[in-house]
Amino acid sequence: MSKPILATASLAGCFGCHMSLLDIDERILELIELVDFNKSPINDIKKFTRPCDIGLIEGGCCNNDNVHVLKDFRKHCKILVSVGECAIMGGLPALRNGLPVSDCLEEAYLNGPSTKDENPEGIMPNDVELPILLDKVYPCHEVVKMDYYLPGCPPDAELLWGALTALIKGNELELPYEVIKYD
Amino acid sequence: MSKNFVEFIIDGKKCMSEEGKYIIDAAKDNGVYIPTLCNIEGLKPKGACRICSVLVNGRPMTACTTPVTSGMEIENNIAQIEGIRKTIIEALFVEGNHFCPSCEKSGSCELQALAYKYKMLVPRFPFMFPIREVDASNPKLIKDHNRCILCKRCIRGIRDENDRSYFAFKKRGHEVEININHEMANKMTDRLARESMDICPVGALLIKESGFRTPIGQRKYDHLPIGSDIEK
C-alpha cells in the first residue's frame, strides 16, 4: 500500500506553524516514513504533481493569490486542515480588518516612518504581477470548506504530531487539555 | 444558628446549602463547578453572560441569580446545557476581536479558559471583525473594547467612596460598550486600577506600564482547566 501524501502551504502567516511542525524533533524521521510530501515549502515542490490525502494550511487569506492557493489545495487534497490562529481566525494580519485598505497602504507606503521620506512621488505598489489585497483577511474556512482545525500560535508540536498521526492512521484524535492553546 | 439549610440535587448528587444562596455559590460549596463569565463573588449578580444557565426543575435559569430552595433539582453537566454554553462562548469570540496571541491576559483570561475547557477549535460562526476602539487616554488604564464581553463586572465592582460609577454601559444592543468616567478615572489610585484589571475576565482593561510579568505557559489556565479548584 502506498503512503498517504501530505501537502502544506503558508498563506498570510509567518511560517511559525511550519516551524512548530519541525518542533516534533526526531519524530520528523518517523513522519517521513509515514507519509510522502507533495507541494510544500518543506521540500520546495511548487506545484501539485498528484492528488493528496492531507493538506495543511497555515495563515489566512489576505490577497487573491492566497485564495488561489487555498482553492488549489481544496481541489487536490482530500482532507484540508487549518493550522494555527491565522488560518482559523485571520490572526495578527486580521488586525487590519475594519480599516479601509487604502488607510493600510497609505500607512505602509506613504506615511510610515520608514517610507515617508523615501517615497516622495507617493507610489503605491500596483504592478499587475502583484497580488491584490482583499478587503479584509479571511479565515480559511470562510473561503473554502475546511475539515479540521488545529489552534495555537503556533499550535503545539504535540498537537500537530498527534493530529497528523491520527489522520494518517485513521485514529480518533485525542485532545488533552494542555495541547489546545490559542497563544 | 438562625440559618436554614436546604437539600437540593445537582446532576443526581445530593447537595446541601444555606437557603437563599445563589445556585452558583451553593454548588461551589458542594464541589460542583458551574461556569460563568459575569459573576464574581461579593458582587450583586447580573445574569449577563448566560453561561451559568442550568435547568432548574426542567426550566432554564441562570445559576448566578437564582437562589436555591429545598428540593430543587438542578441539571448542570448535561449535553444540552454544555452545548448551549459552548455556543455562547463561540458567539462571544466572533462578536469581538479576540487576538489571543497578542493579549496580555492570554493564559489567565476566563473567556479563553472556558473555550479551552469546551475544546473550541474554531467558532461555528463567521467572525464579525467589528471596528472597535482602544482608549488609552487614561494615565493608568487601557480600555480595549475589542476584547470586552460586556459582563458588567467593572461597572458593579469598581466604585468610588460615594458609590459612584467609574464605568457604565453606553448605547444598547450589539452597539453596547463600556463608557469610562474619565474625570474620575484620571484620579484613580494604582490599587483601583489594578483591581479594575483583575476584575475584568478578559483583556479589556489593562494597567499601563507593566505587562507579561508572568510568562505565557506559566499562567493560571495554562495547565489546569478553569473550575479545577472547585471540582477537586
Added chain:
Amino acid sequence: MNDPVINIIEKYNKDYTRLMDILIDVQDEAGCVNEDAVHKIADAIGISVVDVEQTLSFYHFFSSEPRGKYTVYLNNSAVAIMMGRDMIAGAFEQEAGCSFNSVTGDGLIGLFDTACIGMNDQEPAAIINNEIFPRLTTKKVRQIVKGMREGRPVEELRGNDFGDGANSHELVRSLVRNNIKRKGPVLEDGYKVGSVIREHLTNMSPREVIKTIKKSNIRGRGGAGFPTGMKWDFCRRAEGDQKYIFCNADEGEPGTFKDRVILTEAPGLIIEGMVIAAYAVGASEGLLYVRHEYKYLVKYLNKVMDEMRAGNLLGKNIAGIDGFDFDVRIQLGAGAYVCGEESALIESAEGKRGEPRDRPPFPVQKGYLEKPTVVNNVETLCLAVKILKNGAAWFRDQGTEDSTGTKILSVSGDCREAGVYEVTWGFTVNDVLKTVDAEQVQAVQVGGPSGALIGPDEFDRVLCYSDLSTGGSIMIFDENRDLLKDVVLNFMEFFIEESCGSCSTCRILPVLMKQKMEKILEGHGTEQDIKDIKEWARPLEHSRCGLGHTAANPILTSIKNLRNLYERKVKKDVEFDTGFDLHKAIREGSDAVGRIPIAH
C-alpha cells in the same frame, strides 16, 4: 440663576429616579441633551456622568446632539414599507437635501428612522416634533418641507384635518384616525366612567375583587397571558409598606395599535381599572407608562385624570371609601421596545436603562423602588372594570375554555379594512381575514414579530392562549410580497435594534442569524444553512426576557410554516458554500492602488 436645565432638575427634586423626565424635558427644551447638560444633571443629582449617559444613550428618542429644529421620525417597519414608506423617505431626502439619520447642514431638518409607531392602519406615517403625520403622500411631504423652510410651527405643517372621536379634542388635535371596526366591552359606547367604582367597588372587599377577577379567568392582554387575578393576589399578599399599580401603555410590538385607540377613546376606563387594581392589592400610587410615540395624547390624558380627581375617582378616600387613597402619574418612555417587558418598564420608570431584571424576585414581590408592583396591560385593566360590572360568569361565557372573554385585534397590511376589532377569543385566522376583507393572502403574522408567521394551510388555527397566542397584532401579506426580504429580515433588524444588549445571547445571535439569512437571500445558502440557523437559535431560550426568547421567531416560524420559501432560495446541487465572493473581495484593494479588479 435662570438656567433652564437646572430648573428642570429642580422641578423633579434632583431625584435620580426621575431621570427619564429630566432628560425628556431637557431634550424638549434644548433639542438635545448635550455634554454640558449631562454634567449639570450628574452634579445636581450626585451621580457619575456615565450613569446619566447610560440612560441617555439607551433610548431611541434621546440624543446628545441636535437633531434639527424639525425632527422627522419616519416609521420603517414592515407594513410601513409595504404602504410606500420608501417613496416617502425618498421625497423627504430630496426635499430636505439630507439623507436619513442625519441633519441638514443648516440644522433645520433632521431625518430619522424609527420602529413601528402604532399607526400601522394609516401608514406611511411619521412623527415630527411629537405630532403624528399619518397617511403621508409625496405631495404632503413637499408641503411639509416647504413649511419647514418657511419656519412655520409644526401645528401649521400638520393642518386641521383631525381624526374622529377624541382625536379632534382640543387637547389632542391629531390627524390620527381610530379605525374602530368592531366594538366590544372595552370600546363600547355609553359607559359612564366611575360607575363601577361607585356602584360596585364600594360594596366589595379587596378579597372579593380578586376573587371575581380570578373567577373570570382573565389573563394578561399584553401577550404573555399571565392570570391577572393571580398577579393581583400575589401582590396583595406580598409584604410592603407601599405598593404600586403600573399600567403598561408602552405598546411597541410592531403591528399593534389598539392601546393607542383605547388611550384615545377610553382613557377613563383605564384609570378606573387602575383604581380597582389599587383597591384590590392595597396600592396608593399608580403609574401610567406611555410610549413616547403617544406623547401627543399626554395633555388629554392628564385632563381626564384631573376630571377624575374632581369627581373623587382619584385622590383621597376615593368614592367615599374611607382610607382608600390612590393617584396616578404619567411616565413617558423614550423609545425602547424592551420597556414593554414589565421589569424593564419598571427600571425605565426608575430613570434607568430599560434592561429587564432577573427573576426571582418578581415585580409583585419587588418591583418599582423595590416595592410590590402590579404591571398590567391597558386592555386588561379596562376589562377588569367590565368584569366587576357584569360579573365573572358574563366574561367566562365569552371566548374559549382556556381563553375567556374578548380581545382587541390590531389588523393591518394587505386588507381593505385595517383597524381595531374587538372580538371574542376563539376567532380563527380565517375569520379575521374574512372580516377585514383580505384576499390572495400569502401569510399572516400573528402576534407581531415575536409571534408567528403562518401560511394558508394554517389559517384555520384559533386565536387563543393555547394555540395562536397574541397581544393583538395581526399583519397580513398578500401574494405579491417578498416575505423573507420584506418581512422576516425587517423583523430581525427590529429585534437587533431593540435588544437591550445585556444578555450575550440576545445581543449576538440575532445578528449572526440575520447574516445567515442574507447569505441565503443572496443565493449562497444550502440546506446546511437552514439547519444551522435553527441550531443557532437555541441559546436564545436562555436569555433573561421575552425579547430574547422570541428574537429568532421571525426566522424560526417562517422556516417551520413556510419552508418552501427557503427551499426555493437554497442551492440543491452543493452541500457547502462559504459565500466567499472573490470579485467583491478584491474591489477595494484594486481601487486603493488604481488597478483593474481582475483576479482568478
